[in-house]
Amino acid sequence: MSGPGEFELIRDFFAARFQGSAPEAGVVLGIGDDCALLTPPAGKTLATSVDTLVAGVHFPATADPYRIASRALRVNLSDLAAMNAQPLWFTLALTLPESNADWLAGFAEGLADTAKRFDVQLVGGDTTKGPLAITIQVTGACDRPLRRDGASAGDSVFVSNRLGAAAAALPIVLGEVGGSEIQRQQMDASYYFPEPQFTVASAIGGYASAALDISDGLLADLAHICEASGLGAELDLNQVPVAELAQTMSGDQARTVAVTGGDDYQLCFTVPQQHLPALNVLNLPITCIGTMTRERGIRCTLDGEPWTHAQPGYRHF
Amino acid sequence: MSGPGEFELIRDFFAARFQGSAPEAGVVLGIGDDCALLTPPAGKTLATSVDTLVAGVHFPATADPYRIASRALRVNLSDLAAMNAQPLWFTLALTLPESNADWLAGFAEGLADTAKRFDVQLVGGDTTKGPLAITIQVTGACDRPLRRDGASAGDSVFVSNRLGAAAAALPIVLGEVGGSEIQRQQMDASYYFPEPQFTVASAIGGYASAALDISDGLLADLAHICEASGLGAELDLNQVPVAELAQTMSGDQARTVAVTGGDDYQLCFTVPQQHLPALNVLNLPITCIGTMTRERGIRCTLDGEPWTHAQPGYRHF
Known part of the structure; x- marks a missing residue:
C-alpha cells in the first residue's frame, strides 16, 4: 500500500532544492536512500524534537504554502532554541491530498528559504497521500542544554x-x-x-x-x-x-x-x-x-x- | 492553535510505558521536554529515516491499534536494517481524530512490545488532533552503511x-x-x-x-x-x-x-x-x-x- 510515486515527488520538489550532502554540517548522505547518513559533532549532546501541523487545526488549509512551510520549520526550530541547541538537520514527512505542483513549489521554496536562514539541512523525508499535514523533526547540537526541570524556589x-x-x-x-x-x-x-x-x-x-x-x-x-x-x-x-x-x-x-x-x-x-x-x-x-x-x-x-x-x-x- | 492537552496524552499513554532516560542507549532525557537529549555512540555514523502511515492509505482505519503500532515501527526499522544500522531511538508523531483511551492503550502496548523486541527507545513525540496518521522517525548507528549507489556492472x-x-x-x-x-x-x-x-x-x-x-x-x-x-x-x-x-x-x-x-x-x-x-x-x-x-x-x-x-x-x- 505504498510506492514509488513519492520518490519522484520528493526528488522533484525537494531534492533539487536541497543538496544531497553537506559534509561541513555532518551530512554524509541526504535525501534519496533508505536512511540519511549523519556524522554528529564530536563531544556535543544532540537535541531532537518533532511537531506535526495539521491543516484546519494548526493552520488554515487554504493558507499560502510558502507560509505554511515557514511556520512549520520555525515552530520546530523554536524547540531547539528553547533547549539552547544549534540547528544541524531536519526531516520532513509531508502528507498531501493530491500532487499539486504549484503548491509543492511554494512549499519547497518556503522550506528552502527558512532552512537557509537558520543554516539547517533537509536530510530526509517521506511524502504520502492523505489529509494535508506536515511533520518536521529537527536535530541540533548543544553544550549547555536548558531543561524544564532545573528551576529552584527563589529563581x-x-x-x-x-x-x-x-x-x-x-x-x-x-x-x-x-x-x-x-x-x-x-x-x-x-x-x-x-x-x-x-x-x-x-x-x-x-x-x-x-x-x-x-x-x-x-x-x-x-x-x-x-x-x-x-x-x-x-x-x-x-x-x-x-x-x-x-x-x-x-x-x-x-x-x-x-x-x-x-x-x-x-x-x-x-x-x-x-x-x-x-x-x-x-x-x-x-x-x-x-x-x-x-x-x-x-x-x-x-x-x-x-x-x-x-x-x-x-x-x- | 496548539496546546497542553497533548502533554497529558503523551504522558499518560506513552511516557508511562517508556522510561524517561536510558543512559546505556545514549538517552540523556526522553519524552517531556522541548527536545530529547541524546548522546550518540562515538565513532559511528548515524542513520535516520522517517515514514508516515495514513489510515485508509497504509492500513485500514479500523485495524487493531496494537497491529498498527507494530507495523508502523517495524516498517521504519526495516529502513535501518536496509542501511545495516543498529537501532538506537525513535520518535512518534501521532495524529488522532479523538482522544480514545482504549485505542491509545492498544497502540502504546503494540509500540512498547515492538520497541522492546528490537531494543529501540522512544525518546520524543507529538500528539495532534486530526485524521489518523502515524509518523515515526528511527535513528540507528552504523559502521558499514549499505547505500543504494554502490553497485557495479557484473554484481x-x-x-x-x-x-x-x-x-x-x-x-x-x-x-x-x-x-x-x-x-x-x-x-x-x-x-x-x-x-x-x-x-x-x-x-x-x-x-x-x-x-x-x-x-x-x-x-x-x-x-x-x-x-x-x-x-x-x-x-x-x-x-x-x-x-x-x-x-x-x-x-x-x-x-x-x-x-x-x-x-x-x-x-x-x-x-x-x-x-x-x-x-x-x-x-x-x-x-x-x-x-x-x-x-x-x-x-x-x-x-x-x-x-x-x-x-x-x-x-x-
Whole structure:
C-alpha cells in the first residue's frame, strides 16, 4: 500500500532544492536512500524534537504554502532554541491530498528559504497521500542544554521580548476579522514567521536554570516548568510585556492574550538570584515577571490584587 | 492553535510505558521536554529515516491499534536494517481524530512490545488532533552503511527470504476476500509484523555493494539501486523465491505478486563477484536472482523468454 510515486515527488520538489550532502554540517548522505547518513559533532549532546501541523487545526488549509512551510520549520526550530541547541538537520514527512505542483513549489521554496536562514539541512523525508499535514523533526547540537526541570524556589521568572502578538493576529490570519494593510502585514509576520529565540537562548545559556518556548501560552507553559521542577510560581502581571499588536485591544483583553495566548515562541526561563547581576549587564530583550516558589500552582497578581483566568491555554481535545 | 492537552496524552499513554532516560542507549532525557537529549555512540555514523502511515492509505482505519503500532515501527526499522544500522531511538508523531483511551492503550502496548523486541527507545513525540496518521522517525548507528549507489556492472542481485507474502495477504487483511483461520493468521503476521532484516543485513554488510528494503515491490525498488548506481539489471524470474502464502495463487499471479507486490520488507542487494564465495559459505536465507548491467533498465526473463509487466509497483498519486 505504498510506492514509488513519492520518490519522484520528493526528488522533484525537494531534492533539487536541497543538496544531497553537506559534509561541513555532518551530512554524509541526504535525501534519496533508505536512511540519511549523519556524522554528529564530536563531544556535543544532540537535541531532537518533532511537531506535526495539521491543516484546519494548526493552520488554515487554504493558507499560502510558502507560509505554511515557514511556520512549520520555525515552530520546530523554536524547540531547539528553547533547549539552547544549534540547528544541524531536519526531516520532513509531508502528507498531501493530491500532487499539486504549484503548491509543492511554494512549499519547497518556503522550506528552502527558512532552512537557509537558520543554516539547517533537509536530510530526509517521506511524502504520502492523505489529509494535508506536515511533520518536521529537527536535530541540533548543544553544550549547555536548558531543561524544564532545573528551576529552584527563589529563581526569577523571565520572558523574552513581548507576548500576545500571534494570538492577537489569529483572528485576522483566519479571516474572522478585518484589519488595516499594515496590521495584516504585521500579523502575517508574527503568525507565519515566528522568530526562534536562538540569540537570547545562547546568551542566557550559562545563567538560566530552566527554559522552554511559549507555544501554548505563558501560564500553560510555565506550568510545565513548575511541574518538572516540583515548584510553583508567583507572577506580577503588570510586568508582563504585551506585544504592540495586542495593545490595539482593551487592557484586559490584551493582558489575557499575553498570558494565555499561544504561538508566540518567546522563551520563558528561570534564573537563580546569584546570576541576575551578570545577566542584567547583557542588556537582553528580556523581562522579569515573577519568582519560583515552593508552593505549587501559579498565583498571579494585577495591580496588587489576585488575578485568575478560567482557561490557561488552548486544549487539543 | 496548539496546546497542553497533548502533554497529558503523551504522558499518560506513552511516557508511562517508556522510561524517561536510558543512559546505556545514549538517552540523556526522553519524552517531556522541548527536545530529547541524546548522546550518540562515538565513532559511528548515524542513520535516520522517517515514514508516515495514513489510515485508509497504509492500513485500514479500523485495524487493531496494537497491529498498527507494530507495523508502523517495524516498517521504519526495516529502513535501518536496509542501511545495516543498529537501532538506537525513535520518535512518534501521532495524529488522532479523538482522544480514545482504549485505542491509545492498544497502540502504546503494540509500540512498547515492538520497541522492546528490537531494543529501540522512544525518546520524543507529538500528539495532534486530526485524521489518523502515524509518523515515526528511527535513528540507528552504523559502521558499514549499505547505500543504494554502490553497485557495479557484473554484481549479482540477491533477495532475502521469499517475496509476495504481504501482497498476497492484503486482500484478506482488507477483508476483501475470506480465508481459512490459519491463512488469516499467517497473513496477519506477514502484514502487521514484517521482520526487519537486521540479521541478514549484518551478515552481508562486509560483502554487499548496495542494498535497500523492498517496500514498493522488487522491480520498483531494484530500479532505485539501478538509478542510484547508474546501471540496469537482468533478472531470471524463475529464480525469484515466492512466499508460501502467494503460492496459493496461480503460477502467473504468484510470480507477479512476488516481483511487483510491496510491503515484504525483504532486502534486495548487490554483491561483487569476488565476494560470492565468502558469502555462500554463510548459508544465509538469500537467493541470487540476476546481475547488474551497464545497459539501463531492468530486463526480466521467465523460462528463457522476455517477461514484462505493465505496472512495476503501487503509485501514491
